[in-house]
Amino acid sequence: MNISTLLQGIASFAWIGFIGVLIMIFMRASRNQPAKGLSSLVIVLLVVAILLTTAGAGLVFLQANEYGVVISAFAPKGYRDVALTPGLHWIIPFVESVQKYSVAQQTYTMSSATGEGAVTGDDSIQARTKDGQQVFIDASVIYKPDSTQIIQLHINWQGRYEEMVVRPVSRAAIRNAVSQFGVEELVSTKRAELELAIRTEIETKLKANNVTMSDFLMRNISFSPEYATAVEQKQIAEQQAQQAKFVVESKKQEAEQARQTAQGQADATVIAAKGAAESAVIAAKGAAEARLVQADAEAKANNLLSQSLTSTLLQYQYILKLAPGVQTIFIPSGNQFILPLPNTTVPGQ
Secondary structure, three states: OOHHHHHHHHHHHHHHHHHHHHHHHHHHHHOOOOOOOHHHHHHHHHHHHHHHHHHHHHEEEEOOOEEEEEEEOOOOOOEOOOOEOOEEEEOOOOOEEEEEEEOOOEEEEEOOOOOOOOOOOOOOEEEEOOOOOEEEEEEEEEEEEOHHHHHHHHHHHOOOHHHHHHHHHHHHHHHHHHOOOOHHHHOOOOHHHHHHHHHHHHHHHHHHOOEEEEEEEEEEEEEOHHHHHHHHHHHHHHHHHHHHHHHHHHHHHHHHHHHHHHHHHHHHHHHHHHHHHHHHHHHHHHHHHHHHHHHHHHHHHHHHHHHHHHHHHHHHHHHHHHOOOOOOOOOOOOOOOOOOOOOOOOOOO
16 A cells, blocks of 8 residues: 555545534524534544645655656646656646656466467467468567656557557467468478567567567467368378388388398308318318328338348248258357358349
8 A cells, every 4th residue: 555545544544433423413403402522623623634645646656667747737738748757746737737657577378278368269370371271370578668658658559558558469470470471381490480480570569569578479380171181191101101111111121130130040151161172171181191191101111021021031941052951050149150141142233
């Protein structure tokens, strides 16, 4: 409660008291009773009521978010050139009045939901895209009057700036922006561009009418039932196509995996066969070399045996020639025969 309201309340009680005392005076007078003292009281109450009423009418208190335009009968233009700022002010009672304007943030909502927007019922914006599709947009505009232009705002719109400026400017800007985009763009890649275009146009036009826009919120975009059905069918078809593509890719991966497995097995078989062949060659080569060594050793042994037998046989024949019928010959260990063996080598050989 501000001081002007308080003074007006006290003044109201003073007027009630004045009237009450005045009635008592008339009642006493009708009964021929003295009204001594009441006359003075009624005069005091009248003076107090007048003073308080005058003070209450002359004092104006504005809240922190309020500015006031003084409507004055004494001003040449009918109003003061400077708006009242928040705080306590004095105006000429009964000759001047104050039109208050809130400069706090305000939200104007246009929605299809009943009871949600500023207008009862479906208040969404109907617009057409550049390809002729109809869309419905729910939006909110957050704004406030420009505190530096309150006088001009009052001159142009008085208290009707919301319904005469904010609403038509916002709806027109939304329709203009939507007409620059295709419906596919609105539901996919261009929504941010749409919001920016709407925001820019609303901000510019509100500023030209002494209103400042703080923010624009595009809350929802909906479509006609026919288009919504078409979009749903398209999405279903795309999902089915994606599913089919996934199945094909899965089969390809399975086939590739089987091919790689078969290739690996074939490579392993080739490597095993190659290793076995190399082992067989090495084994055969080793066996052949061993056989050659063995044959060479056998040949050498046979040669030595042949030489030994030939020498022994000759010696034996020689001995028989010397003494036929000899049965036993004793030869000292490590010594040759007593008689030298004849040279059996054929001359010239």
